[in-house]
Amino acid sequence: MSCSENKEKKIQDTPPNVILIFTDDQGYQDLGTFGAPDIATPHLDNMALNGVKLTSFYVAQAVCSASRAGILTGCYPNRVGIHNAYMPNAKTGLNTKETTIAKMLKSIGYRTAMYGKWHLGDDKKFMPNNHGFDDYFGIPYSNDMWPLHPQQGSVFNFGPLPLYENEKILDTLTDQSDLTTQITERSVAFIESNKEQPFFLYVAHPQPHVPLFVSDKFKGKSERGHYGDVIMEIDWSVGQILATLKKNGLEDNTVVIFTSDNGPWLAYGNHAGSALPFSEGKGTAWEGGQREPFIIKYPKKLTPGRTLDTPVMAIDILPTIAEITGAPLPKLPIDGKSVWPILIGESTESPQEAYFFYYRVNELHGVRYGKWKMYFPHTYRTMEGQTLGKDGIPGEYKMINLEEIALYNVLNDKSETHNVAKEYPEVVEKIRILANNMRQKLGDSLLELEGTENREVGRVD
Structure with a gap:
């Protein structure tokens, strides 16, 4: 050579x-x-x-x-x-x-x-x-x-x-x-x-x-x-x-x-x-x-x-x-x-069936599944209707309770304005199943599940 x-x-x-x-x-x-x-x-x-x-x-x-x-x-x-x-x-x-x-x-x-x-x-x-x-x-x-x-x-x-x-x-x-x-x-x-x-x-x-x-x-x-x-x-x-x-x-x-x-x-x-x-x-x-x-x-x-x-x-x-x-x-x-297969163009499908959106200590707030994004009832903060901060001084959030499941087609409804949960009960049920499977692994403090495999205690130092 x-x-x-x-x-x-x-x-x-x-x-x-x-x-x-x-x-x-x-x-x-x-x-x-x-x-x-x-x-x-x-x-x-x-x-x-x-x-x-x-x-x-x-x-x-x-x-x-x-x-x-x-x-x-x-x-x-x-x-x-x-x-x-x-x-x-x-x-x-x-x-x-x-x-x-x-x-x-x-x-x-x-x-x-x-x-x-x-x-x-x-x-x-x-x-x-x-x-x-x-x-x-x-x-x-x-x-x-x-x-x-x-x-x-x-x-x-x-x-x-x-x-x-x-x-x-x-x-x-x-x-x-x-x-x-x-x-x-x-x-x-x-x-x-x-x-x-x-x-x-x-x-x-x-x-x-x-x-x-x-x-x-x-x-x-x-x-x-x-x-x-x-x-x-x-x-x-x-x-x-x-x-x-x-x-x-x-x-x-x-x-x-x-x-x-x-x-x-x-x-x-x-x-x-x-x-x-x-x-x-x-x-x-x-x-x-x-x-x-x-x-x-x-x-x-x-x-x-x-x-x-x-x-x-x-x-x-x-x-x-x-x-x-x-x-x-x-x-x-x-x-x-x-x-990597997605990045090089060999696939357009995510290797994950769904993605899970946790917040606070261990609250499962939402799930992305294909074109769908679903939210479980939870409390979140918003500046909607509030006075925004200015020049480095923050405004004050207000808290909102999402009281029912919300489902959005985030491909067509990017701003999440049209809740279609009642129109697609089969999608809601599928995401519920996926969420419950994840809860068995990582828990959900909103539901206070028992018997999960959550490794939080074992892996935090």
Whole structure:
């Protein structure tokens, strides 16, 4: 075999790099390619043109910590005992027995790094370096958990917000204007220093979670005000990462994924994103709370420029990456399944019969089944009819009781306005059966089921 043939074979055999970019509280409509009329996102729009766009991608739960647990472990968050958003000095966190994407890829020789917001437990034993990440730079929980919170003193009593480098606190933040830039610079440096070996990079931007911060280079640039400026800087960050891959000849053999952790925090009004055409937002199981923009680019394997509407959930990302890279799946049971056949065009059917939408500690609120989305009676929050917040000060939610089962055809009724449960009793019954099967595995505190296989106690640390 000639030298050139050897080189070509080495390129073909090299496992792909993996980059997961995960924003915070970003709405479905906050990118040009997903319909934003007033925010310029040229790099992400171009990524979609040269990659694959999913229009029915769901996060694992519509809240910070639970959502992050779902995408990193391939599990429904309640399976691993994580719900809601951890507060500072939490006594629990993601059990180190769990296999994260980082730990999975590290086991086959990948270098790994995480830059940005962690939010899976801030005690040392739960931090990123103990979950498979070789390098870490960022904040341990949400960027509003600091003394400058607008409700500090009346509702909260937060201490200083620490900025970590691995296990060392570098600083306590009083201004976050340069944090997106710092995370981007770290990401670029990591790619440059690891270009000769496979790597996994998890970029978890703290923005556009309130309080909104943007560097001087993007202030006043967007037609959607301060929020739009923040999204434009995130788009710039993605552009820097993609340019670094191209510069180093890594573009074709790198899987790049962009999505967010949950829908917009609607109480913050002009400092919140848009989930249109979907209803509600963060903290609810309605479409606006859990359906997120999703783009994946992998030139070596994925035909570019395709838009797919097959339902996929964040729990499917870990097993999909396992299939792409040849990494072994976790030893503990997971809920996700590989959607690689969908991404490469071999199938239009989800490997999951249904997706289940839990919230709070362990309440099953809804189920996505084919074109159908069904909700069980539950209480949820809304800003409908309420005064929205403004300029970083939140409005006040009101609580609504959904008193009967609601069924929507979310292909035709994206805003979930026409309840057809009474017209399709056979669909309602089928989803009830699927829900009851899942309840036997993960429970449902709304029903206080006994005899379930819920592993929450065994898997949370």
